[in-house]
Amino acid sequence: MLTPISVDSITVDAFHQFAIAAEQIAATTKRLTKAAILGNYFTTLEDEDLRLAARYFAGSTFPQFDQRVLHIGGSALMSALVIVSGAEPDTLQAELVKRGDLGDVAADVLSDAMLPSLRLSEVGEAFAALVEIRGNKKKIAGIVELLKRATALEAKYLIKLMSGDLRIGLREGAVEDAIARLASQPVGKIQWVNMLTGDVGETAVLARHNQLDTARMNLFHPIKFMLASPVEEFAEISSRMPEGFAVEDKYDGIRAQVHIGSESSDRSLHGTTIDNVRVALFSRTLDEITNTFPDLVESLATVETDSGLILDGEIVPIQGERILPFQELQKRLGRKTLTDELLQSVPVAFVAYDILYCNGKVLIEEPYAVRRSLLESLHFDTSRLKTANSQRFVDVSKLEQEFQAARDRGNEGLMVKHLQSSYKPGKRGKDWLKVKRAIATLDVVITAAEVGTGKRSRFLSDYTFAVRASETDPTLLNVGKAYSGLTDVEVQELSDWLKEHTIQEFAHGRVRTVEPKIVLEVTFDRVQVSKRHKSGYALRFPRIVRIRSDKPAEEIDTLETVRQLAAQLDDPHSS
Numbered sequence: 001m002l003t004p005i006s007v008d009s010i011t012v013d014a015f016h017q018f019a020i021a022a023e024q025i026a027a028t029t030k031r032l033t034k035a036a037i038l039g040n041y042f043t044t045l046e047d048e049d050l051r052l053a054a055r056y057f058a059g060s061t062f063p064q065f066d067q068r069v070l071h072i073g074g075s076a077l078m079s080a081l082v083i084v085s086g087a088e089p090d091t092l093q094a095e096l097v098k099r100g101d102l103g104d105v106a107a108d109v110l111s112d113a114m115l116p117s118l119r120l121s122e123v124g125e126a127f128a129a130l131v132e133i134r135g136n137k138k139k140i141a142g143i144v145e146l147l148k149r150a151t152a153l154e155a156k157y158l159i160k161l162m163s164g165d166l167r168i169g170l171r172e173g174a175v176e177d178a179i180a181r182l183a184s185q186p187v188g189k190i191q192w193v194n195m196l197t198g199d200v201g202e203t204a205v206l207a208r209h210n211q212l213d214t215a216r217m218n219l220f221h222p223i224k225f226m227l228a229s230p231v232e233e234f235a236e237i238s239s240r241m242p243e244g245f246a247v248e249d250k251y252d253g254i255r256a257q258v259h260i261g262s263e264s265s266d267r268s269l270h271g272t273t274i275d276n277v278r279v280a281l282f283s284r285t286l287d288e289i290t291n292t293f294p295d296l297v298e299s300l301a302t303v304e305t306d307s308g309l310i311l312d313g314e315i316v317p318i319q320g321e322r323i324l325p326f327q328e329l330q331k332r333l334g335r336k337t338l339t340d341e342l343l344q345s346v347p348v349a350f351v352a353y354d355i356l357y358c359n360g361k362v363l364i365e366e367p368y369a370v371r372r373s374l375l376e377s378l379h380f381d382t383s384r385l386k387t388a389n390s391q392r393f394v395d396v397s398k399l400e401q402e403f404q405a406a407r408d409r410g411n412e413g414l415m416v417k418h419l420q421s422s423y424k425p426g427k428r429g430k431d432w433l434k435v436k437r438a439i440a441t442l443d444v445v446i447t448a449a450e451v452g453t454g455k456r457s458r459f460l461s462d463y464t465f466a467v468r469a470s471e472t473d474p475t476l477l478n479v480g481k482a483y484s485g486l487t488d489v490e491v492q493e494l495s496d497w498l499k500e501h502t503i504q505e506f507a508h509g510r511v512r513t514v515e516p517k518i519v520l521e522v523t524f525d526r527v528q529v530s531k532r533h534k535s536g537y538a539l540r541f542p543r544i545v546r547i548r549s550d551k552p553a554e555e556i557d558t559l560e561t562v563r564q565l566a567a568q569l570d571d572p573h574s575s
Helices: 015-026 031-042 047-057 074-085 089-099 102-109 120-132 136-148 152-163 172-183 187-197 200-208 235-240 294-300 326-330 340-345 368-376 399-408 488-500 559-570
Strands: 227-230 245-250 254-262 272-274 277-283 309-319 348-358 385-387 391-393 413-418 428-435 441-451 460-468 476-482 502-506 511-514 519-523 526-529 537-540 543-547
Touching: 015 031, 015 047, 015 120, 015 152, 031 047, 031 172, 047 120, 047 172, 047 200, 074 089, 074 102, 074 136, 074 152, 074 488, 074 502, 089 102, 089 502, 102 152, 120 136, 120 152, 136 152, 172 187, 172 200, 187 200, 235 428, 245 368, 245 399, 254 348, 272 294, 277 294, 294 348, 294 385, 309 326, 326 543, 348 368, 399 413, 441 476, 441 488, 441 559, 460 488, 460 519, 460 559, 476 519, 488 502, 488 511, 526 559, 537 559
Parallel strands: 227 428, 348 385, 476 537
Antiparallel strands: 245 391, 245 413, 254 277, 254 309, 272 277, 309 348, 413 428, 441 460, 441 511, 441 519, 460 476, 502 511, 519 543, 526 537
16 A cells, blocks of 8 residues: 655655656556556545646646647757766666666666655646747756756656656556546446546546546547458458448548537647637547648638537548549658648648547447448538548458459558447457558568668668567567668658657667657568567568558557568468
8 A cells, every 4th residue: 555655744745656656556567456556546646636647647748638748859858867867978878778768777877865855736837847948958957957856766757757658567548447446437437538538637536526427528639549450351351240331442641530619718729720610630649730731721620510520531642533642641741841832732631431529429439320421411522621432332242343443543442340330449349440452561660770871871761670579568579671762851850850769879879779659661572580680580671661650659560460471471372
């Protein structure tokens, strides 16, 4: 059991107690035990501190509806720790390689001379202040001031929070479990309210006071996307959906969620306003991308809605009625400045294929067929806003023909959806199936980068990449290295990001290990057994297809997928 500490009148709201709870959670591998420790800790907190603690343990410094982000990279945190600890940079870098986490390094190198004095509320105020600081040097100075007030244990978890990952084996689902224990409520109800409010902290307070039924849908925070499972044989569709199914094109764009509603006085909300209508766009990674598509915002703001709308769909590059290859859209992604010339040369459209909220009602528990009918009733048919075509089939006999037709239309393949399926946020099940292109590709994450040659000798342009050990094991295992496929502009932008998010440098900076956050889609000739990588495999002649800015590292492919591809490509007739 956690016992509230008392130092100079600091009691249950001490940040030190948060760190103690985190240590206890990190020490166990059992999810239920983690939830029990967390639930016990939550009982020691007043409401305002419970809000903060729940958010922090879920890995967020602010609520999901809040557009503020810290924008603090690993290099800034390292610079701050060098100043606070007085240690040599090379010493800290060596420790980082051994420990793999800068927060753990801080706990080792900082002294315990400080007595616990930080409150959770003070940490919240410090994070809010860091958001407002502009300029890297000033932001580092702000981090230094916060760390100087912390004990070694507190600094450990402050750094983890600022880096965006506590790394204690805890996810938002476990926090929801803990809230359910705190309030003696079904975890499903906690998950529902968390989805409505977009704030796990507010959900915790409502649960404590038995007020979950008062929660209402708050627009302008991202809802987790429902995911599809891949299939290779059409026969699998028949066995899973014997009474029929819906078929749509699988678009080769970026997945996006659109929120449309009345203007709000709350300026912290995501989105932008045109003629008293607020519009927000979110990517598959739940990041706001509204400013990347100002031309879409103008069209979406004209949609008539009484009480708000949430749509799921795809942003695709267009030329008239024709959808263009993804490479055209990539010219716009990641740009800090969008010129009128660029917007005109790469026009885009939003293709809606699901509706999650309309007329004041949350629709995710309605069957797909009902949601689809409501979506069609909105009659989206402009150059910038369209409704995805959907056909119903009772068997798979015509799917091969339909697959080729989708490819001829410039799309990746087919999506197959169960007519009675509900929308399951954040879940990958068998109610949605995707039939993709035959070419072998993998989604991987960059783990290291090296300076290129020739005209790219000034950039980090050669990328070592990895897959996950399994769906449940996030260990990254390298499977190859690629340097071709990206434009010079993409290489420069990626190089700048990788330098800012370097973990360790070798050969005077020519080679760097980096934070594993950039996802690439790569293609290759074959998969071969290799002793060079811990994965046991290496891709032969890998080439980068695109940067998957729409995809988080948690969703990259696994070693099992690599094994299957190795077998299939070695024997193309194997099942």
